[in-house]
Amino acid sequence: MRRWNGWGDEGIHTPLSEQALGFLAEQVGAGTPPQDATLSAACAGVPVSRLPRHPAVDRTAEARLRASHGQSLGDWIALRFGEPQRVVDGVAFPEDEAQLRRLLAWAAEKGALVIPQGGATSVVGHLSPPAQDPRPVMALSLARMNRLLALDETAQLATFEAGVLGPALEAALHARGYTLGHYPQSFEYASLGGWVVTRSSGQQSLRYGRAEQWFAGGRLLMADGRALDVPPLPASSAGPDLREWLLGSEGRFGVLSQATVRVSRAPEAEQFLGVFLPDWETGLRAARELVQARVPLSMLRLANAVETETTLRLAAAGGHGLEIGLLERYLRLRGSGEGKVLMFIGLTGSAAQVAAAKREALALLHHQGAHSTGQLLGKAWAKKRFAGVYLRNALWEAGYMVDTMETAVPWGRTTAMVEAIEGAGRAALARWGERCHAYTHLSHVYASGSSVYSTFVLRVGATAAESRGRWQALKAAVSEAIVAQGGTISHQHGVGKDHAPYLSAEKGEAGLAAIDAALAHFDPQGLFNSGNLR
Numbered sequence: 001m002r003r004w005n006g007w008g009d010e011g012i013h014t015p016l017s018e019q020a021l022g023f024l025a026e027q028v029g030a031g032t033p034p035q036d037a038t039l040s041a042a043c044a045g046v047p048v049s050r051l052p053r054h055p056a057v058d059r060t061a062e063a064r065l066r067a068s069h070g071q072s073l074g075d076w077i078a079l080r081f082g083e084p085q086r087v088v089d090g091v092a093f094p095e096d097e098a099q100l101r102r103l104l105a106w107a108a109e110k111g112a113l114v115i116p117q118g119g120a121t122s123v124v125g126h127l128s129p130p131a132q133d134p135r136p137v138m139a140l141s142l143a144r145m146n147r148l149l150a151l152d153e154t155a156q157l158a159t160f161e162a163g164v165l166g167p168a169l170e171a172a173l174h175a176r177g178y179t180l181g182h183y184p185q186s187f188e189y190a191s192l193g194g195w196v197v198t199r200s201s202g203q204q205s206l207r208y209g210r211a212e213q214w215f216a217g218g219r220l221l222m223a224d225g226r227a228l229d230v231p232p233l234p235a236s237s238a239g240p241d242l243r244e245w246l247l248g249s250e251g252r253f254g255v256l257s258q259a260t261v262r263v264s265r266a267p268e269a270e271q272f273l274g275v276f277l278p279d280w281e282t283g284l285r286a287a288r289e290l291v292q293a294r295v296p297l298s299m300l301r302l303a304n305a306v307e308t309e310t311t312l313r314l315a316a317a318g319g320h321g322l323e324i325g326l327l328e329r330y331l332r333l334r335g336s337g338e339g340k341v342l343m344f345i346g347l348t349g350s351a352a353q354v355a356a357a358k359r360e361a362l363a364l365l366h367h368q369g370a371h372s373t374g375q376l377l378g379k380a381w382a383k384k385r386f387a388g389v390y391l392r393n394a395l396w397e398a399g400y401m402v403d404t405m406e407t408a409v410p411w412g413r414t415t416a417m418v419e420a421i422e423g424a425g426r427a428a429l430a431r432w433g434e435r436c437h438a439y440t441h442l443s444h445v446y447a448s449g450s451s452v453y454s455t456f457v458l459r460v461g462a463t464a465a466e467s468r469g470r471w472q473a474l475k476a477a478v479s480e481a482i483v484a485q486g487g488t489i490s491h492q493h494g495v496g497k498d499h500a501p502y503l504s505a506e507k508g509e510a511g512l513a514a515i516d517a518a519l520a521h522f523d524p525q526g527l528f529n530s531g532n533l534r
Contacts, residue, residue, distance in 0.1 A: 004039055004066055005079035006393045008188065014390045016398055019317030023310075024400060024457065027437040031399020034460050037082020045082065049089040050136035051112060056103060057090040057138065067091040067139035068129065070122035071186070072498060073403040073471045080396065081464035086129045088115065089136040095144050097161075097257050101225060104255070107138050108223060108527055115530045116140045116251040118191025119165055122198075123404070124496030126250065130531035140255060142193055148172040149258060157216055157232050159260040162193030178263040181208030181298075181348075184492070188386050193256045198494030199248045201444055201451075203385065206291075207298035207348050208264065210444075212247055218259040220246055223527035232260040245518065250494055250532045253522035269354040271347045272299070273362075274377025275370045276336045280304055280415070283341040286368040288411050290345075291445045293364065296357045299346030300445050304418060307439035307455070308342040327373070334371050343370070344381055396460065403456050403471060405478045407487035410449035414442070420481040421454045428477035429458055432470050444491070451491040454478070495533045503533070 003010045016024075024031065043061035051059060058064075068087040069075040078084050089112070094100035107114050113135045117127055120141075129137040142163030150159040151173075158178065160169060166187040173179055182202040184190060194200070196218065201210040208214060216232035230242045246256055277283040287302050303311065316324040331340060345361055347354045362372060392402050405425075409417050422438040429436040437457040444451040456474055461467035479502050482489060489495065489502040504512055515534055523529065 002189070003393070004062070005036065005042075006076065006396065007071060007389050008393075012387075012390055014387070014394045016394050017317045017319070020314055021398060023313050023317060024395075024398070024437070028400070028435040028457060028459055031459050032462075033397060033399050034080065036080050042079060042082040042084060045084055046087050051089040051138060052110065054090070054092070054103075054106060056094065056099060057092045059090045063091045064088050064139075067117065067120065067141065068127055070120055070125070070127045072123045072125055072496075073401055074125065074468065074498070075128075076392075076396065076401065077464055077467045077471065081467070083464045086131060088129055088139040091139045091141055093141050093144050097145070097219075097221070100140070100142075100145070100255065100257060101221060103138075103140065104221065104223065104527070105225065107140075108525065110136070112136045112138045113529060114138050114140050114255075114527050115532075116142065116193075116255045116528070118142055118163055118194035119186070119189040121186040121190045121194065122494070122496055124490070124493050124498040126198075126494065126496040126530075126532050128497065130497075130529070133529065133531075142191065142255075142257075145257065151176055151178070151263075153178075155232075155234075156263050156265075157260050158263045159258060160192050161258050162191065162196070162218070162256045164192050166190055166192075173263055174266060177266055179208075179266045180214060180261055180263050182211075182214065183385070185386060185389055192259055192261070196247060196259055197249050197251060197256055199492070201492040203301075203443070204298040204346055204348065205444055206300060206346070207296075209262075212243075214262045215243060215247060216260045216262050217243065218246055219257050220249075220254045220522075221257050222254040223523050223525050227257075228254070245522075248494070248533075250496065251530060252519055252528050252533050254528065267348045267350070269347075269349065269351045270298075271354055271358065271375055272378030272382045273345050273347070273358070273375060274373040274381070275343045275345065275362075275365055276308075276331055276340050276373070277343060277365070277368060277370045278336045279339045280341050282368055283343060284411075284414060286365055286370065287343065287442060287445050287450065289364055289368075290361060292447050293360075295361050295364065296349070296353065297345050297361060298348035299344065301344040301441055301443055302445075303342045303441040304439060305339045305341055306422075307441050308340060310437070310439055311342060331371060335369065336371055342377075344378060395457065399460050400457055401460050401467065401471070403458075403474060404453065405456070405475075405482070406443070406451060406453040406491050406493060407482045407489065408444075408446075408449060408451045408491040409485065409487045413485065413487075414450055414452060417452050417482070417485045417487055418454070420485050421452065421478050424477040424481035425454070425456045425474050428473040429470065432473060434459060434470060436474065452487070453491075497531050500531070500533060
């Protein structure tokens, strides 16, 4: 059963050891375990639905509560303290495209606003109803539209209904010997449609591409019943690419009902290696050289010194103290002591491709003074690649909350961005008389630059208002730092409502006017005017 107020399966627990709690207390102070509200108490605060009855629309308090919150820290605060903000008035569960069309027509007839959703994993406020709109709100869940519709093995194109979740999508493809290879951290619960409309990037995007590389075409259902069908052509110079109206649309232009994606043969071999480099600047240089030399990696992830130290300290606290101690001693003897950074690289393909890429990558890395741990750390990372997010539950229960912010900048501005983001977060919490533990990694790299993904650990407040105040101060300060440094307000999470105030810095006045014109064209009635994006 999926948790109603946290991440993942409620049967999975990742308790923190006393040593781990001691480390957190060193960084931000001792946490006070909060008293979570019960589901029944939270549901008691849900108002009566303003939507009339419909056989395909669930108006129960629990369904509406779940559908109105994603995985942002703001969502967690609302649910954990049992103080939900505005909630939707009903949740529709269409079984197929024909029923989806009828539900859209019904919502328009009843004067309701529609918010499409897939796996409800948004961390930027996509699911919450807009605060100022007086209309009733219907969440449109595509969870039951999850079928594989076609697989063209000659062209390597697969068409799915947009509600399919990551594990089901990969299971359907693996049964035929294929993979999409899109593995964001939210993989277990995120949907294909959600990946497309937020321009998602998976952990192995160096091989399989971001959403814009693997999304070949699809169907967008608009408010007036029309459909925009985008054919899955291999390439076209026939004017603007209509796929771009679907990519990053965040449910504002209509409902993505199905998507055709470019798939690959399932790889014969795969390895993940952990490599330590002596310092951050050396790590940056190595990462840049690897990607600009086009070494065929499937993944490259570089943690800064603070994240590296945090990773090792928590691993030691989790029962691997002896192994980590030996590793630290080995690295010090070879010049990677304090300030060292940890890089993970992924190698995917045929056995021959993996072997060749490994030789090329390690030769370049060794030239930069790197020390490889082989597959030891890489296997540990791969085993828990989707489990790390469960740590948020354990941290909250110990009195700590976590938020992440991410951006992307050209090479040469990476270090300044990291320092600005982390510094802004620490300063924002200092104004509350609090500390935060901030650390960063590069999760995706490109020939011209990289993403910057920062994590902030801070203490839960005594009340929802205090906790929300700390979070909002952190969010605003870091967002402003990103804009000031010239980064995108989102590399992989999308805009939602949380990032919408900062979009103008990237798009400019003319760009926003173009987006507004597109919104007016696709949705003149404002049926999908959720407040996401714009």
